[in-house]
Amino acid sequence: MKRPDKDQAASSRMLTRRGLVVGGLMGSVLGVLALRMRTLQVEQAEQFRFLAEENRINIRLIPPARGLIYDRNGVLLAGNAPNYKVVITREEAGDVDAVLETLTSIVPLPEDDLERARREISRRSAFVPVTVADRLTWEQFSEIAVNAPALPGITTEVGLSRFYPLEGDFAHSIGYVGPVSDFDLERLNDDDPLLQIPRFQIGKTGIEAKYELDLRGSAGTSRIEVNAAGRVMRELDRQDGQTGDSLQLTLDHALQNYTEARLEGESAAVVVMDVEQGDIRAIASAPSFDPNKFVRGISGPDYRALLNDEYRPLADKTVQGTYPPGSTFKMLTALAALEEGVIGPEERVWCPGFQRLGRRRFHCWKRGGHGWMNLVDSLRQSCDVYYYEISQRVGIDKIAAMANRFGLGVKFDLPMSAVSEGLIPTRAWKEANRGEGWQVGDTLNSSIGQGFVLASPLQLAVMTARLATGRAVEPRLVRAVNDVPRPVEQAPMLGVRRLHMDLVQRAMYETSNLRSGTAYRSRIAEDEFKLAGKTGTSQVRNITAEERARGVFRNEDLPWNRRDHALFVGYAPYDNPKYAISVVVEHGGGGSKAAAPIARDVLLQALYGELPPLSAYPSHQRNMIEEQRKKLKLRPRQEPEQGRSRA
Secondary structure, three states, X not given: OXXXXXXXXXXXXXXXXXXXXXXXXXHHHHHHHHHHHHHHXXXXXXXXXXXXXXXXXEEEEEOOOOOOXXXXXXXXXXXXXXXXXXXXXXXXXXXXXXXXXXXXXXXXXXXXXXXXXXXXXXXXXXXXXXXXEEEEOHHHHHHHHXXXXXXXXXXXXXXXXXXOOOXXXXXXXXXOEEEOOHHHXXXXXXXXXXXXXXXXXXEOOHHHHHOHHHHHOEOEEEEEEEOOOOOEEEEEEEEOOEOOOOEEEOOOHHHHHHXXXXXXXXXXXXXXXXXXXXXXXXXXXXXXXXXXXXXXXXOHHHHHHHHHOOOOOOXXXXXXXXXXXXXXXXXXXXXXXXXXXXXXXXXXXXXXXEEEEOOEEEEOOOOXXXXXXXXXXXXXXOOHHHHHHHHHHHOHHHHHHHHHHOOOOOOOOOOXXXXXXXXXXXXXXXXXXXXXXXXXXXXXXXXOXXXXXXXXXXXXXXXXXXXXXXXXXXXXXXXXXXXXXXXOOOOOEOOOOHHHHHHHHHHHHHHHHOOOOOOHHHOOOOHHHOOEEEEEEEOOOOOOHHHHHHOOOOHHHOOHHXXXXXXXXXXXXXXXXXXXXXXXXXXXXXXXXXXXXXXXXXXXXXXXXXXXXXXXXXXXXXXXXXXXXXXXXXXXXXXXXXXXXXX
């Protein structure tokens, strides 16, 4: 049946509206798609082009040159040497074994290096270069480069590696670098991507470790093109990194070398310090070792030899080693008693050779005793009984406070490994650490630098510099960074009365310059460089009553490791102090015999800036000194690098 015209018109209008809606929706979708395409193709084209580029461009880090380290005169102590190495790429080499055989026929290489390279090649992709050998000589490197056409897959490369031109002279103070280990990554908590570079070198000990961030520098970058498999096609551009900071130390390479040579054959430590500025001029721990062996990775036999040496060459005795200071501590006991007014300068104490405390005897080193002693006499002749007596009057806490004022029991902020605080005991310390009350006998032992008292050679040098000047001199080891000098302010006064300081200084002068002084044999003959000092001997074993009854064993008759430590502290010139020194000779016996001669020789070297004339020595010792010099293994004086400033 035919629909009415009215119904047909209504239906037509409805279809037209639906068509418009659908068409509008389709047009909107197409418009959105067109707009999105425009955004992707025009507005964001650069971004997507960059992302595409990233798929074929790699950014590689370029290790920076490590900062250099110089002595105070501009002589290089730690530098960077070219590291000539040879690498192999398996896909280019073809028959790897044949290529390596040809390579070794041209330049003989250690079998260990070849085996390590073969293992690496088997683990790596065929296109990844593997180091066959490094640290080649220039002659070896050149020979391989010349024969490159006969060595498919072999390429030569040049990098930088740390080296120490003066070898063991500064091994303990400067330290050494080595490849980053997993332990280092955990310990450092450092997200610097440089640490992820295989065998990247970082400071392990000493200044190299303490100034690691300054010396390391910042990485450069290399943009390289790679294919879909990751193979390097070409380098597009390169930006070199920033070289690490250069450091100039307070040390003098010639004095350091002389000190190390003078300590040959000893297990000992010496610290020489400028008494005004606190500059450490020499800080030597003997025996030393060659830090260059650690840069690449020391061999097992070499490392075991160092570990098993009873003289402990790896330990830095100057700051890590702590020793009973023995009689070198007596100046502080004397100053504590003088400052508290419990004894006067001329008050005398009778020394019969011992002091009785209850049922126990505390002995003087001189079995028959010294007789009547005043303060200057007691220091000059190192009478123990005098200090047993005055220490009971002043008490341990006052003695400890004076020791702290002069730098003992204080951890100094030097950029060296494991700097020790030492130990200056008090009543509170013993209660907290031993769970026991302080005894009078503890005070007597402490008064002569025995018992619980421990000090490092560095601390003893600081103590001596403060005794020489009356100022709170602080030690320092870094003189300048990037040629910008570190400022030095004059140290404040210690607040000890001038009269009391004069007494102790006069006693130290007499110790070295009067016949009755314990260091008289090690005096300086030149009037302008007169030495003031104090000997010390610290026991490392208990002497029993039975042994005293039958006679105490001489040090020479005991095994080396049971002999007393020998110590000496001093400064010169007496009238115008310039340098302070401390010497500790492990198991050296008496301080006057083993330590004082070393101190005298090193101080003269510092004062003259070269080997002193024989006239600086007592006349009867000059032949002996001349013979001794012939045995010293001294380096020629090094020239500073061009443009480097001198002190």
